[in-house]
Amino acid sequence: MTVDMQQLLKLEPYDAFRMALEMSGKSEKEVAKEMGYEFSNCHRIFSMEPYYTSYEKLIQMCEVLGNNIIILWLIAHADHAVNDHPIEHEEVDxxxxxxxxxxxxxxxxxxxxxxxxxxxxxxxxxxxxxxxxxxxxxxxxxxxxxxxxxxxxxxxxxxxxxxxxxxxxxx
Structure with a gap:
């Protein structure tokens, strides 16, 4: 799947986590079990509350979810913060x-x-x-x-x- 990095700049962190969960087709309970988390912790990660998994667990989270939306969101926001310029799109013909x-x-x-x-x-x-x-x-x-x-x-x-x-x- 291709994701437009510019569009990810418009998302809040919880939107990226929810999007990744929805794209996975899994429930929060399934993800919690596969991650070895208590359901309440997993639910907080996917809620609007500013509560996120540790950076050490991000790769495992992406693996469990079957997509890398969370990592792409981080890259888009980090690139924008460091370089303060929009992410380039390929040329259209x-x-x-x-x-x-x-x-x-x-x-x-x-x-x-x-x-x-x-x-x-x-x-x-x-x-x-x-x-x-x-x-x-x-x-x-x-x-x-x-x-x-x-x-x-x-x-x-x-x-x-x-x-x-x-x-x-x-x-």
Missing amino acids: CVCLLKDSANLFKETSEVGRAASEAIEDGVLELHEVRRVIRELMEVNANVFSMVGKLRKLERNLADAKNKSKAQSIST
């Missing part, structure tokens, strides 16, 4: 936009497929809901990535247009 759009449509169709399978028997089960959420998070990550890339292109094109106008006025 027609081929890149076409590929990203196709990937977004593919991910969106996977949401539809997961939702269709979930409602097939008329009963929503926990694992089905979690699957739909995971698929939606994939779409969300792709949207964040595309918007970040396109915003960079938008700024570059606007700058070029403004420079062109300034040159034509001065001549």
Whole structure:
């Protein structure tokens, strides 16, 4: 999964932990058991309370959750704090936009497929809901990535247009 680091800058730490948990498809109880934590401690980690796992346990937490959202959040915020500049996005051209759009449509169709399978028997089960959420998070990550890339292109094109106008006025 690709995550737009710029979008992670908009999240609070508890949002990153919740996002990682939701993407895992696991419950807080399952994570607590796999981490060797008491449920109450694990619940505090995933709540809005400023209570986090130790840095020594972050890698294990990512392994248990099956994603590295928490680490990516830390990297995004550390890079921004140290360098005080936005994280760069890859350049967008027609081929890149076409590929990203196709990937977004593919991910969106996977949401539809997961939702269709979930409602097939008329009963929503926990694992089905979690699957739909995971698929939606994939779409969300792709949207964040595309918007970040396109915003960079938008700024570059606007700058070029403004420079062109300034040159034509001065001549």
